[in-house]
Every structure is written in structure tokens, then in C-alpha cells.
Amino acid sequence: MARTAGSHSDITGPRIREAALRLFAQHGYAAVSMRQIAKEVGVQAGALYNYTPDKQSLLFDLLKGHMDDLLTARAALKKPDTPEDRLETFTRFHIGFHLDRPEAVFISYMELRNLTAENFKIIEDLRGAYESELEDILRDGREQGVFHVADTKITTLAIIAMLTGVNTWYRSGGRLSQEEVETIYWDMVRKAVT
Amino acid sequence: MARTAGSHSDITGPRIREAALRLFAQHGYAAVSMRQIAKEVGVQAGALYNYTPDKQSLLFDLLKGHMDDLLTARAALKKPDTPEDRLETFTRFHIGFHLDRPEAVFISYMELRNLTAENFKIIEDLRGAYESELEDILRDGREQGVFHVADTKITTLAIIAMLTGVNTWYRSGGRLSQEEVETIYWDMVRKAVT
The missing domain is CATH 1.10.357.10 (Tetracycline Repressor, domain 2)
Incomplete structure (x- = not known):
């Protein structure tokens, strides 16, 4: 059975938030791309959009x-x-x-x-x-x-x-x-x- | 006679600083390119490098x-x-x-x-x-x-x-x-x- 969106978000959500916080604090929001955040978390950029629009x-x-x-x-x-x-x-x-x-x-x-x-x-x-x-x-x-x-x-x-x-x-x-x-x-x- | 670097800098320098200040304050340093600063001042990107390395x-x-x-x-x-x-x-x-x-x-x-x-x-x-x-x-x-x-x-x-x-x-x-x-x-x- 495929992972549900729910269980996926439960695990990945906090890691995405942590990575975004770290990158925004370091480089500034405008300079950070969704692709960079995905790379920091270790997921594909597309996977980010399951969690956040x-x-x-x-x-x-x-x-x-x-x-x-x-x-x-x-x-x-x-x-x-x-x-x-x-x-x-x-x-x-x-x-x-x-x-x-x-x-x-x-x-x-x-x-x-x-x-x-x-x-x-x-x-x-x-x-x-x-x-x-x-x-x-x-x-x-x-x-x-x-x-x-x-x-x-x-x-x-x-x-x-x-x-x-x-x-x-x-x-x-x-x-x-x-x-x-x-x-x-x-x-x-x-x-x-x- | 060509403009000297001196007279060019005298005029353009303050305008470049003003534009950079405005853009950095608005978008953040990391998100602003030299090209954007040049555009804001109304000069070619190359002209910026006469003023600042x-x-x-x-x-x-x-x-x-x-x-x-x-x-x-x-x-x-x-x-x-x-x-x-x-x-x-x-x-x-x-x-x-x-x-x-x-x-x-x-x-x-x-x-x-x-x-x-x-x-x-x-x-x-x-x-x-x-x-x-x-x-x-x-x-x-x-x-x-x-x-x-x-x-x-x-x-x-x-x-x-x-x-x-x-x-x-x-x-x-x-x-x-x-x-x-x-x-x-x-x-x-x-x-x-x-």
C-alpha cells in the first residue's frame, strides 16, 4: 500500500520546517528556493508540495x-x-x-x-x-x-x-x-x- | 573627450549606493543581483563595476x-x-x-x-x-x-x-x-x- 499523505506529512513536515527555518535564517527568505529546501531535507522538490503549497x-x-x-x-x-x-x-x-x-x-x-x-x-x-x-x-x-x-x-x-x-x-x-x-x-x- | 573615471564615479556613486540600499532593504542582500542594481540606476551592469568591485x-x-x-x-x-x-x-x-x-x-x-x-x-x-x-x-x-x-x-x-x-x-x-x-x-x- 502506498504511504498516505497523512503519514508522509507527519514525518516530513517538521523536517521541512526545520530546514526552511535554518535556510531562511542563514540566507534570507528571498534568496532561498523550494529546491534548496528540498535538497536540505533530502527529498525531491515535488515532495515538498505534498506538504506545503x-x-x-x-x-x-x-x-x-x-x-x-x-x-x-x-x-x-x-x-x-x-x-x-x-x-x-x-x-x-x-x-x-x-x-x-x-x-x-x-x-x-x-x-x-x-x-x-x-x-x-x-x-x-x-x-x-x-x-x-x-x-x-x-x-x-x-x-x-x-x-x-x-x-x-x-x-x-x-x-x-x-x-x-x-x-x-x-x-x-x-x-x-x-x-x-x-x-x-x-x-x-x-x-x-x- | 571621454568622461574620466573620476567624474563618472562622482555622479553615479551616490545613485548606485541609494539604489543598492533601497533594493537590499526591500528584498534582502542575497536576493538582489548587480544586474538589478544597474537596472534600478539606469546603467549597464558593466558600468557598476567602474564604481564598485x-x-x-x-x-x-x-x-x-x-x-x-x-x-x-x-x-x-x-x-x-x-x-x-x-x-x-x-x-x-x-x-x-x-x-x-x-x-x-x-x-x-x-x-x-x-x-x-x-x-x-x-x-x-x-x-x-x-x-x-x-x-x-x-x-x-x-x-x-x-x-x-x-x-x-x-x-x-x-x-x-x-x-x-x-x-x-x-x-x-x-x-x-x-x-x-x-x-x-x-x-x-x-x-x-x-
């Missing part, structure tokens, strides 16, 4: 998968009571989640320009949902008088840019442990909003 | 030109006396300089991976020189007891990531003026280090 779908799956993972991991976290504790949890979570997936983070920033307008909108909405979680913490803290933030939206974007920036320089085994880095950033974030 | 040199010129401009503009600024005033000047300068050149900033982050090792080292050293200016301010402030910073190197990288992040969302004519944005960021930076 085109390169755009592959890019979108990677970026959407990254955002889905982020929101799922965030939803699974315990939520402390106070705005300050919630902000610390958010800060440490954001750094750890992003350090664990450097290539996905890299293409999520680099390749937004290569999404179709429709796909871009979906990713932007997911980002908005994530940013809202941080903005809610800042707003609650401001209402309770523990945070002093002129503009919760801009402070949200500033904190996220600062925390994601860790990915550009942190190497495990370097001068500081991840825990120490998280603590230094948490100290800056806490002071910036109080 | 190859695409790598063109990318390097753009990234190095951006860093040279940054360091020159920074050096031309008045230097206030106190660490706090110097930090405010740095903060406002960094935001303004980067908002003025979105494409150069974009490729300076995106295309580092496409530089040769030798070219990468030169750009990294220039970045290091710029980062040192901020770190010196933080160190002086700490020595004078006005800043409380656990790690001046990491705080430098955190502040630069936060400030450069403005480029990802700011649009002139939006809800806030550049001056208002600078003031909000300066407030966060000031609080984060004191």
Missing part, C-alpha cells in the same frame, strides 16, 4: 508557529497577584523564551517584509495580543499607583525591544548566566516603570 | 558609511558636563539619527550576516566605538554616584536596543511628535539607570 506558506507557518508557541507558553505560566510580580514574571519569561529560539526570533523580525499583506495582518494581530499582556500589567500597576508610566503602549514596545535585544549578544557559557542576565534586565525594567 | 563591497560601503555618519554626527554634538545631561543628549541623538535613516538602520541589523569575516570585524569595531561612548557616560555617572548600574556593558546594550526599537513603530505624523517620543524614552532611560 508554496514558500510563502512555509514562511507564514514558521512565523505563526513561533507566535502560537509564544502565546501558549505565556498562557501556561502562573500569574502572580501584584503588578510588580507579574512584570518580573513577564520579563524573565520573555528573555528565556527568545533565547531558546534564536533563529525563529531572527526570521520573525527580518522576514515580516516578505509576508503577503493578509499573512502580515495575522502575525501583527498575534504580536498585538502578546504586547497587550504586557500593557495590561503596566496599566494595572499605574491604576494601583505602583507604576509611573507616561504612555503604556510606548513603554510596552520599549520594554519588548530591550528584552529581545538580549538575543543579539547573549551566548550561553559567557561571562553571565541567563539567570544573572534576567536579573539585570528585571532591575532596569522595574526602575524604568516605577 | 562587487556586491560585497557595496554592502560594506553602505554599512561602514552608516557607522561613519553616526560617529561623525555624534562627535559634532556639544558635550554637556554632567553624566545625566550627557545621557539625555545621547538618548535624543540616537533616536533622531536612527529615525532619519530607516533603511540604513534596517540593513545594518539585517545584513551583518552577509558581511565577510573581515568586513564584519570592521563594522563591529565601529559599533564598539559608538557603544563605548554610552558606556563611558554610564561609568562616569556611576563613579560620581548619580547612576546605579549593575553592569555598564549590558546596560549600554539594553539602552541601545530600546532606543533603536523606535524605528520599528514610529511614523511621523502619528499620535506623538518625535520630541514627545524622545522625552518618554529619556524618562525611561533616566529612571532605569538612577
Whole structure:
């Protein structure tokens, strides 16, 4: 009996996504062909099309998968009571989640320009949902008088840019442990909003 | 009399750099050919090679030109006396300089991976020189007891990531003026280090 499309996809799908992620991160989406991705996986180019209709779908799956993972991991976290504790949890979570997936983070920033307008909108909405979680913490803290933030939206974007920036320089085994880095950033974030 | 190479370069050079910058920012370095750049400028592909030996040199010129401009503009600024005033000047300068050149900033982050090792080292050293200016301010402030910073190197990288992040969302004519944005960021930076 021939392999079914289902069982084929189950095995090949993750390998295709991994190969596409690696190649997009290394060379950029526009420079990578479906043929190169197939070669990296070790299948015929035609076999790729059993799994994904085109390169755009592959890019979108990677970026959407990254955002889905982020929101799922965030939803699974315990939520402390106070705005300050919630902000610390958010800060440490954001750094750890992003350090664990450097290539996905890299293409999520680099390749937004290569999404179709429709796909871009979906990713932007997911980002908005994530940013809202941080903005809610800042707003609650401001209402309770523990945070002093002129503009919760801009402070949200500033904190996220600062925390994601860790990915550009942190190497495990370097001068500081991840825990120490998280603590230094948490100290800056806490002071910036109080 | 035939045009000299000198006069030809004087006119065509800036147009080639502009076209390369625009195309690299839009499609990514790896996806853009010398032929496309020539077409965008409106010259034969061969004419490009009078100006630049190859695409790598063109990318390097753009990234190095951006860093040279940054360091020159920074050096031309008045230097206030106190660490706090110097930090405010740095903060406002960094935001303004980067908002003025979105494409150069974009490729300076995106295309580092496409530089040769030798070219990468030169750009990294220039970045290091710029980062040192901020770190010196933080160190002086700490020595004078006005800043409380656990790690001046990491705080430098955190502040630069936060400030450069403005480029990802700011649009002139939006809800806030550049001056208002600078003031909000300066407030966060000031609080984060004191």
C-alpha cells in the first residue's frame, strides 16, 4: 500500500520546517528556493508540495508557529497577584523564551517584509495580543499607583525591544548566566516603570 | 573627450549606493543581483563595476558609511558636563539619527550576516566605538554616584536596543511628535539607570 499523505506529512513536515527555518535564517527568505529546501531535507522538490503549497506558506507557518508557541507558553505560566510580580514574571519569561529560539526570533523580525499583506495582518494581530499582556500589567500597576508610566503602549514596545535585544549578544557559557542576565534586565525594567 | 573615471564615479556613486540600499532593504542582500542594481540606476551592469568591485563591497560601503555618519554626527554634538545631561543628549541623538535613516538602520541589523569575516570585524569595531561612548557616560555617572548600574556593558546594550526599537513603530505624523517620543524614552532611560 502506498504511504498516505497523512503519514508522509507527519514525518516530513517538521523536517521541512526545520530546514526552511535554518535556510531562511542563514540566507534570507528571498534568496532561498523550494529546491534548496528540498535538497536540505533530502527529498525531491515535488515532495515538498505534498506538504506545503508554496514558500510563502512555509514562511507564514514558521512565523505563526513561533507566535502560537509564544502565546501558549505565556498562557501556561502562573500569574502572580501584584503588578510588580507579574512584570518580573513577564520579563524573565520573555528573555528565556527568545533565547531558546534564536533563529525563529531572527526570521520573525527580518522576514515580516516578505509576508503577503493578509499573512502580515495575522502575525501583527498575534504580536498585538502578546504586547497587550504586557500593557495590561503596566496599566494595572499605574491604576494601583505602583507604576509611573507616561504612555503604556510606548513603554510596552520599549520594554519588548530591550528584552529581545538580549538575543543579539547573549551566548550561553559567557561571562553571565541567563539567570544573572534576567536579573539585570528585571532591575532596569522595574526602575524604568516605577 | 571621454568622461574620466573620476567624474563618472562622482555622479553615479551616490545613485548606485541609494539604489543598492533601497533594493537590499526591500528584498534582502542575497536576493538582489548587480544586474538589478544597474537596472534600478539606469546603467549597464558593466558600468557598476567602474564604481564598485562587487556586491560585497557595496554592502560594506553602505554599512561602514552608516557607522561613519553616526560617529561623525555624534562627535559634532556639544558635550554637556554632567553624566545625566550627557545621557539625555545621547538618548535624543540616537533616536533622531536612527529615525532619519530607516533603511540604513534596517540593513545594518539585517545584513551583518552577509558581511565577510573581515568586513564584519570592521563594522563591529565601529559599533564598539559608538557603544563605548554610552558606556563611558554610564561609568562616569556611576563613579560620581548619580547612576546605579549593575553592569555598564549590558546596560549600554539594553539602552541601545530600546532606543533603536523606535524605528520599528514610529511614523511621523502619528499620535506623538518625535520630541514627545524622545522625552518618554529619556524618562525611561533616566529612571532605569538612577
